[in-house]
Amino acid sequence: MESTLNKTYKKVIEEAADFLPILGTDYVEMYVGNAKQAAHYYKTAFGFKDLAFSGLETGQKDRVSYVLQQGKIRLVLTAPLSPESEIWPHIQTHGDGVKVIALWVEDAVKSFNETVERGAAPYFEPRVEKDAHGEVVRAGIRTYGDTVHVFVERKNYQGVFLPGYKPHNSGFVPEDTGLLYIDHMVGNVDWGQMNTWCKFYAEVMGFAQLISFDDKDISTDYTALMSKVMSNGSGYIKFPINEPAKGKKKSQIEEYIDYYRGAGVQHIAVATNDIIHTVSQLRARGVEFLEVPDAYYNDLIERVGNIDEEIETLRKLRILVDRDDQGYLLQLFTKPVVDRPTVFIEIIQRKGATSFGKGNFKALFEAIEREQELRGTL
Numbered sequence: 048m049e050s051t052l053n054k055t056y057k058k059v060i061e062e063a064a065d066f067l068p069i070l071g072t073d074y075v076e077m078y079v080g081n082a083k084q085a086a087h088y089y090k091t092a093f094g095f096k097d098l099a100f101s102g103l104e105t106g107q108k109d110r111v112s113y114v115l116q117q118g119k120i121r122l123v124l125t126a127p128l129s130p131e132s133e134i135w136p137h138i139q140t141h142g143d144g145v146k147v148i149a150l151w152v153e154d155a156v157k158s159f160n161e162t163v164e165r166g167a168a169p170y171f172e173p174r175v176e177k178d179a180h181g182e183v184v185r186a187g188i189r190t191y192g193d194t195v196h197v198f199v200e201r202k203n204y205q206g207v208f209l210p211g212y213k214p215h216n217s218g219f220v221p222e223d224t225g226l227l228y229i230d231h232m233v234g235n236v237d238w239g240q241m242n243t244w245c246k247f248y249a250e251v252m253g254f255a256q257l258i259s260f261d262d263k264d265i266s267t268d269y270t271a272l273m274s275k276v277m278s279n280g281s282g283y284i285k286f287p288i289n290e291p292a293k294g295k296k297k298s299q300i301e302e303y304i305d306y307y308r309g310a311g312v313q314h315i316a317v318a319t320n321d322i323i324h325t326v327s328q329l330r331a332r333g334v335e336f337l338e339v340p341d342a343y344y345n346d347l348i349e350r351v352g353n354i355d356e357e358i359e360t361l362r363k364l365r366i367l368v369d370r371d372d373q374g375y376l377l378q379l380f381t382k383p384v385v386d387r388p389t390v391f392i393e394i395i396q397r398k399g400a401t402s403f404g405k406g407n408f409k410a411l412f413e414a415i416e417r418e419q420e421l422r423g424t425l
């Protein structure tokens with residue numbers, strides 16, 4: 048399979064504008080129906096630990112938030128406390144899903160002004176939040192669907208998470224599973240909207256396009272998609288954007304759009320240095336992964352060449368492998384982690400490869416189609 052890497056990171060970094068330097072992903076916030084129980088799930092199943100809490104006990108009247116951490120990943124689970132809360136209609140429309148992709152920046156006011164000037168719709172104006180541990184400046188802009196980006200400037204803050212949160216430790220501290228940081232986050236957008244949103248990331252956020260796939264690259268008999276990967280200048284932030292393409296039956300991107308009722312985050316890919324350990328742990332704790340056909344492993348070495356891992360171990364854990372001209376990667380996708388067939392998690396270990404597993408898309412799609420068939424949505 049020929050390489051789909053159109054540009055090297057170096058080229059992307061040169062091309063990406065530097066008006067919006069991003070230091071990393073600050074946090075990901077999901078709006079959920081029951082934050083307490085969701086927090087227990089991500090702790091028990093994925094090995095996150097308690098970090099912070101906000102709710103009635105901290106003076107927050109309309110919502111409750113549990114903040115969990117593993118490696119550099121901060122996951123905020125927020126639920127409404129009253130029917131008047133703005134979180135409620137979000138859950139009613141979308142089900143549990145990702146509301147905020149927060150970006151860690153040096154200067155939140157500048158990030159807001161630069162992006163709004165370039166056409167971003169404001170979500171909230173810059174505000175300074177203070178407590179005894181210092182101050183944080185935050186500001187928000189809208190992206191696809193009801194999803195938003197919040198810029199977080201925390202250089203003058205020493206508290207546990209953000210002002211308004213108190214440290215939290217329920218006493219239940221599960222072992223981590225080796226999750227280190229967010230590798231990429233994928234957005235699904237509606238028919239014909241991929242280029243619009245890639246343009247948004249290019250023109251408004253200064254990102255550059257790293258890779259593109261069309262429906263000829265990624266399709267099975269039944270499902271198809273188009274995808275472009277946008278990256279910021281540092282390469283720390285990578286946002287693939289998918290749109291459905293016509294297949295014989297309903298594309299899984301279309302199924303997502305139907306159930307999420309619009310565009311939204313399809314998956315969060317988290318990096319590990321030892322995918323065999325991570326996936327073994329996750330499986331033992333009840334995380335469900337997409338089923339990969341046994342036949343996938345029969346011609347694996349022919350497709351990807353020599354790799355460090357034992358094929359039989361990968362076969363047992365159903366871990367996928369793909370290669371590009373820079374190396375290879377190992378990855379696996381969970382089943383949706385919410386009730387609707389929408390958001391899922393990817394586990395990824397990179398061994399040189401900087402791409403996203405295009406060679407696995409077909410295997411993945413075939414696996415997803417078997418699940419769609421069970422739900423009667425093909």
Ligand code: FE2
Nearest residue numbers: 233316393403
């Ligand atoms: Fe991915």
